[in-house]
Amino acid sequence: MASILTRIMLPTPPSLYVNYSSLITTAVISFIGLSEAFGSHLGYSKFFNLGSQNQNYRVKLSSRIGMLLLYTPSFLAALASLVLLLPHHKDARFLLLSLALTIHYFKRDFEVLFIHKYSGGMALGSAILISLSYFSSTAHLIYFHYKLYPTQLGKNQHDNQQPNIDMKYIGVLLFLIGISGNFYHHFLLSKLRKNGEKEKSYKIPRGGLFGLVICPHYLFEIIEFVGFCFISQTLYSFCFTIGTIFYLMGRSYATRKWYLSKFEDFPKEVKALVPFVF
Template identity: 55%
Template sequence: MKIPMLEKLMFDEPSIWITATTVATLISTAYLGFAEMIGNHLQYSKFTSSSSDKKPQGIKVSSRTGMLILYTPAFLAGVVSFFVFPDDGDGDLRFLLLKFAVTFHFFKRDLEVLFVHKYSGGMILGLIILISIFYFSAVVGLIVVHYLTLGIPEPLIDLKYIGLIVFMLGILGNFYHHNLLVKLRKPNEKGYKIPQGGLFNLVICPHYLFEIVVFVGISFISQTPFAFACTFGDSLYLIARSYETRKWYVNKFEDFPKNVKCVIPYVF
């Protein structure tokens, strides 16, 4: 049964195979969020050494190298899309904005890895490859699925311009709070501190909040069910990881402010 409001907001899916891909994407990304909630963390950042006695096994690389491997294939997929699916003169602005958004998002991530973030420790190569494949597949899926909708009637409610504004808001907010995190550590410091400034005074993971905003913007630009599924699943994962991050800070710092929520100010 079709829901009238959703019909106004989304493209019709061009085939049963695209619908199956959308459902599989939603289930797999939602599972990652559930796994975080039950303590089965993806072993990077502060969760590299979890509360469990088991140490992650495998080939270890530096965190900076690992993060570049995470993001670069997705960025390159976005770049290649401009050549594989060039503007044919019909002026499909929505498709152009989508290719720009996903490419710029991962380009920004690579730039932050190279010039902004400070790292300590390392990452397990097997996990890096797994997450990298996930990001790469998401970018390819977003672009190919949208390409297949070209020629299908547009949704009655056009969100692409709102989506572009939301996307840029997310990019700027995410970058701003990443910079605040970097400034916490003085040169040669590797320990963790309670973040302050910006929305850190309200939530422990405002950078995750704005990353969710980024994906909401992308889904508004695309307006395909696949894009909304990616956004929903990614949001569940980031909300769950924010919950675990707050719990980690509470356990590590006795003076952690009780009024600071996980990811949504005043709510959660």
């Protein structure tokens, strides 16, 4: 396993900050996902009123404002990397990574403004926590690649190094599949609540892969993040992707459990995240 990773990852510089931030990122995001699975939910969407004994004391944001707070800082960070850093780092891998991140968060803001239909709300504390997590991971993905793998000759010993197995174009393909599938299933979810229906009217999703898993939008989001990982091929991107997978597994498990509790006719064969498996 270790030999495979060394072949597909860019050489990792002997930096304690890189190594520890990678491990801490994996541990923290995975822990949040495990907490979701065991009922300690971040306060947004259908889980806003679950998992907290101090609901009356939480500052509540509208879902739209909260979701914009989640994604906009990361979008601006990714966009800034294209405008400010790319002219000094003329490398295809860095261009693809920055562009993919910019498109990802632009698409999320677009969905917030024009696609999603909202219920519940968002706790301010959860919004700040998630926003900082997204912003930190986006900034680190960009910074580590820009700082540690420069393309200008003479900067340091890692100049122009490439992994033994170049995965960046496979990463682009996975990113495009993931972002398309994620958008499509978000669109299907937006059609569940018609105009004039009660704000908190929930239905069992239909269409697409909803007949197999209750969270296909999370499945395609994982494919997106695997795409980021393959484009970047750094230790941090690998660790962040592992953490994200565990988080979305926990969130999807909690979502399926919620649907089972709300709908007696929820089809038991519909899994949480991976068709026929989980």
